Amino acid sequence: MPSIIYIISLIIFLSWSRNIIVSAETWCYDTVNPMDQDNPTPVRCPAVTEKSDNIYHDVGINPGASTNMFDISFTCDPTTSQTTCDKAKESFEKAGEIFTSVLSLNTPIRINASLIPLSDDTTLGSAAPARLIPLKCKDKKIRNFPQSLVKQFQFSTHPEYAAVDIVAVFNSKCNFYFEGDPTITPDQIGFLELIVHEIVHGLGLVTNWKPLLNSKPVSELTSALNLTSNSDSTQPVVYYGFIETIFDSFIVTNAGDKFSNFTEQLNDFTPYGTKFQDQSAFISAFINSPEYNISQMVLSYSQTAYSMVFLADPHSELVWLESNINPYSKGSSISHFSMEIYDNTTDFLMTYIQHPGRSLETALQQNNATCIIGPKLLYLLETIGYATPNNPNPQKPSLIEFHSTKSKTTSWKNSNTTTTTTTTTTDTNDTITTTDSQTTTKPTTSSLFSSTESIIFNNNYGWINLVISLSVGGLFFASGGWIF
Known part of the structure; x- marks a missing residue:
């Protein structure tokens, strides 16, 4: 039986929620302060139509441009x-x-960047998508996309964009090394490597798999919870499921199980639109449900070595994600490349630790790299939707179809019909077979160490009253290097 501490902590978590607003508009989620990515602000982003002269055409940039x-x-x-x-x-x-x-890129990406003193002297900085926008993927599921990517799709009509695409802040108190400075000292951090890493997060390497409860140690991970609520925890709440990011949709276990399937299983907790007497009733129901076991299983994957992979299409490349940290570390686990596998490779950039006393030039030389953007990172960016010279036509999502909020909202679940697709991918000597339940070989590397608002849309399966609540990114700290 879950402890009363868990229940109280989730009540506190849910009490941050705003009053529900039902609208036929899209609700996007803005991050103003990248140091506080767990509390995105819901904003209306109504559909707007671009003038033809505002749409960029055929201006994609080739290498060396x-x-x-x-x-x-x-x-x-x-x-x-x-x-x-x-x-x-x-x-x-x-x-x-x-x-x-x-x-x-066919459309410029705008970054609001600051170098200012931060309250924590050990915090180097952070970056995040300034706005997350819900779009419909090929599998008919709604996922959140970073605005910088949505703009590249060049929808003639689209949800309204924020003024900037990425927000970034860095700590002026830190001892940074800049390219062209004299020899780097042991306590300095290379600034260029740091900001390139952070911009990658702003471009979309972000996960919605986060702790649901405020318990320590962490007891579970879920995709972002969609729950109507308000500041009064004694008032009724309505459940509308969980939602993931586009990055999350390509994560699989080392047994080939898709994390999207885990999100779908979490959404079987109860029919969409189920009303609970109050927040406590919801909490009690969830933590005593079979779906709570799913959330605990995901936590186990996140802190078990070599258990999580980003399956990059169309190259069928395996990108091993960070799951070696035990216990789970918010902001470091899942949303980074495996430190054990990639630290001394051409894909060193997206590990969760940057080595102090090492310039970018030295890092490139030591890892026989010609570019800070490693090949697997480039595959990842292509997979979530960015075009490159080698992959000029990435998969494009579609806009959500909106309808009048006067229509009746009914309970909804995904169809129980199951389609099984088998894809075999090979990465050097590593093989993962992807179905609903398959096996994989481990990498050969040895083991060393809520804000809420709602929208109504039709997703081709039925009416949904979807309340989106997001939690992305994390804080970044220096500790024997820097960890974020």
Whole structure:
């Protein structure tokens, strides 16, 4: 029987929710402060139609192109020296050039970046999508996409965009090394490597698999909870399931089980639209349900070595995700490449620790890399939807079809019809066979160490009153290097 502490902690968590607002508009979720990514702000983003002269056509950039498709709005703390501010701004421009050289971008990506003092001296910085936008994927499921990616799809009519695509903040108190400085010292962190890493998170390497309860240690992981609620925990609440990000949709276990299937199983908890007497009743029902066991199983995967893989299409590449940290570490687990496998490879960038005292030039030389964007990272970005010269036509989602909120909302579940697809992928000597339940071989590397609002849409299965509540990203701390 779950302890009363779990129940109380989830009541506190749910009490942050706002009053429900039903609308036929899209509700997007904005992150203003990337240091606080667990509390995105729900905003109306009604459909807007672009003028033809506002749509970029055939301006995808090829490798080596001089055009920078990143528009940087930079703010620097006035107490920081002008020299440091100029070096930081130049680093952001360089980062934009790096991404422009490997991605075929048709629409500029706007970043609001700051170098300011943060309250925690050990925090290096963070970045996040400024807005997450719900779109319908090929499998008819609704997932959240980063705005920077949605803009590349060039919908003539689309949910309204935020003013910027990525928000980023970095700590001016930290001892950063800038390209061109004298030899890096052992306690310095390479600024360019740091911001390129963070921009990748802003481009969409973010997960919705997070703890549901505020318990320590963490007891479960779920996709973002969709639950109507308000500040009064004694009032009725209505359940509308869980939602994942586009990144999450490509995660599989080392046995080939898709994490999207786990989200679907969580959504079998009770029919959509089920009303509970109050938050306590919902909590009690969920933690005593079979679906709660699913959330505990996902937690187990997240802290078991070599148990989680991003299955990159169309290359059938395996990208092993960080699951070696035990216990689970929010902000480090899942949303990074495996430290054990990739730290000393061309894909060193997206591990959760950056080594102090190492410049980017040295990192590239040590890992025989020609570009900071490693091949597997590029496959990942292609898979979630970014075009590249080698993959100019990535899969494109569709807009949600909206209908009048006057229509009756009914309980809904996915059809029980099951379609089994088998795909075999090979990555060097590693093989994963993907179905609803298959097996895999482990990598050969040895083991070392809520805000809520609602929308109504038709998803071709029936009416859904969907309440979206998101939790993405995490805090980044220095600890024998830097961990985020």
